[in-house]
């Protein structure tokens with residue numbers, strides 16, 4: 001396969017040589033086999049424009065990684081000494097030489113500064129250009145690709161760079177990336193039709209034992225409300241006091257708008273006595289904010305209502321980021337935008353004071369995101385961590401599987417050209433939150449969990465003990481070949497195994513379009529956990545301590561004394577029963593669900609050393 005590609009590339013390279021820069025021999029940078037749901041559809045329309053995102057090589061990135069390791073390790077004397085925006089930007093900046101070479105290359109194709117965006121650190125250059133120019137620059141050809149569900153995107157399956165740029169450019173997208181980040185919410189049920197008999201996601205079969213009446217006691221057993229979460233996760237009686245410094249962010253994509261009117265109804269239902277709850281809205285990349293109640297998004301409302309409800313009166317910020325398929329190949333003017341996480345990261349990293357806690361419930365299968373792009377995206381999340389921001393992500397609603405149909409019939413085929421059967425992990429995660437159900441809590445069957453298949457995502461230092469413990473219990477021969485068991489341990493901070501923690505995920509009572517609905521999914525779990533983290537940040541801020549930032553090392557070192565270990569449940573997929581929840585960390589429920597008062601005690605132990 002690779003040999004054939006190389007031959008094709010060098011052949012076209014010779015045939016197209018026109019520009020002096022192009023005379024430099026070009027080298028294949030990346031090639032992929034697209035996921036099987038994507039089929040080549042047509043050539044792209046003349047004058048189609050694309051936004052290429054060029055990631056320059058970062059010579060000092062390992063210094064940043066060392067800093068993060070120290071300042072997020074509760075046993076290190078530098079714990080909590082977050083870096084400033086300027087310090088982080090210095091450490092992710094490219095070399096002067098890389099910048100100059102890439103600038104000259106862009107100029108040689110007539111690309112002017114007016115059509116480029118550069119991140120403050122200059123580590124990413126985003127250029128707006130026609131697809132035909134992009135083809136010449138990257139020695140490739142683009143096509144329109146169609147997903148089985150009808151979405152269209154412009155992509156290529158490989159690209160090359162001039163030899164002299166190969167060591168200066170880490171990656172360029174969109175080229176080979178077929179990811180379509182979607183919201184991780186599983187299912188919305190109207191509240192009087194509770195979950196019975198619904199099978200469209202293939203897991204409702206497990207819900208038929210529930211009776212369709214509401215609990216008389218707020219115990220989260222049948223319906224999850226603020227009141228039951230506050231009691232289950234032990235926040236009752238804690239009144240946040242650091243409103244002026246603290247805030248909680250909720251990301252929204254794909255034209256999901258959080259509705260202020262629905263938030264008021266939700267508070268009236270579950271937190272009465274608050275006069276007029278509201279949140280701020282930030283619009284990014286053409287994102288919109290239609291407050292017509294019919295336009296309220298279920299995902300956006302769920303996330304905002306529970307994150308804000310749990311952390312009230314901590315101020316809330318909803319980020320509405322634009323940019324998504326469908327792309328219309330008949331329109332000559334439309335810009336085929338990149339994936340929206342990148343746009344959100346451009347925005348949030350350029351802010352002086354991002355919120356200390358931010359929850360995201362959107363993701364895609366890891367295998368649709370090229371490894372180097374996944375790594376660079378994780379690095380950007382960690383830049384936020386180094387600056388004191390905790391990021392929670394839903395772990396996915398497909399167990400270990402691909403979510404395509406009944407887990408018994410899932411194929412879970414890799415798209416690396418080998419068509420192997422493998423568990424399909426979700427991307428991205430920073431602090432990854434899986435799902436639980438009921439009281440006493442058990443892991444919910446859809447809770448996404450497992451192991452990254454990317455070798456670069458070797459087990460981070462803080463995680464190896466917990467994960468090795470689980471693998472020992474699992475046994476050498478279980479699921480051989482289905483997941484990446486043998487990743488080497490090292491000090492990198494990227495995720496290898498997930499989720500890290502969990503929270504309730506079944507039958508959340510949220511308000512949408514003016515009515516109560518029941519919503520299930522780890523989409524509910526992430527804002528719930530984030531709401532608790534916002535309270536922990538509050539506790540630290542009110543006594544002048546820095547925020548928690550990248551949370552995982554603290555969770556893995558001290559979590560066992562402050563989280564409720566979940567030991568029942570499993571997450572089926574790919575024709576298997578998935579992993580089992582066990583004592584200690586497991587790839588279904590992570591380390592467990594939060595006990596706020598115990599976590600508060602833990603996080604208040606750590607002060608900042610004044611002698612450094």
Ligand SMILES: *[C@@H]1O[C@H](CO)[C@@H](O)[C@H](O)[C@H]1NC(C)=O
Pocket residue numbers: 049115128129335
């Ligand atoms: C891209 O460039 C074209 C031509 O200069 C311009 O019309 C368009 O507004 C630009 N789009 C973006 C998103 O910058």
Ligand SMILES: *[C@@H]1O[C@H](CO)[C@@H](O)[C@H](O)[C@H]1NC(C)=O
Pocket residue numbers: 290291292294295
């Ligand atoms: C907002 O949504 C409503 C209802 O769908 C629609 O009638 C209205 O035109 C939209 N407003 C804007 C500014 O798009």
Ligand SMILES: *[C@@H]1O[C@H](CO)[C@@H](O)[C@H](O)[C@H]1NC(C)=O
Pocket residue numbers: 036417418419
């Ligand atoms: C993998 O499956 C695709 C069709 O889904 C097929 O075209 C390809 O040849 C297969 N590759 C291998 C190595 O079996």
Ligand SMILES: *[C@@H]1O[C@H](CO)[C@@H](O)[C@H](O)[C@H]1NC(C)=O
Pocket residue numbers: 219221438439440
């Ligand atoms: C929740 O429901 C289960 C199953 O019906 C039951 O065994 C358990 O006692 C209930 N828990 C509470 C707190 O009511």
Ligand SMILES: *[C@@H]1O[C@H](CO)[C@@H](O)[C@H](O)[C@H]1NC(C)=O
Pocket residue numbers: 474478570577578579580
């Ligand atoms: C999960 O637990 C069940 C019941 O104890 C057991 O039969 C099964 O083998 C376990 N599966 C794994 C993957 O550990």
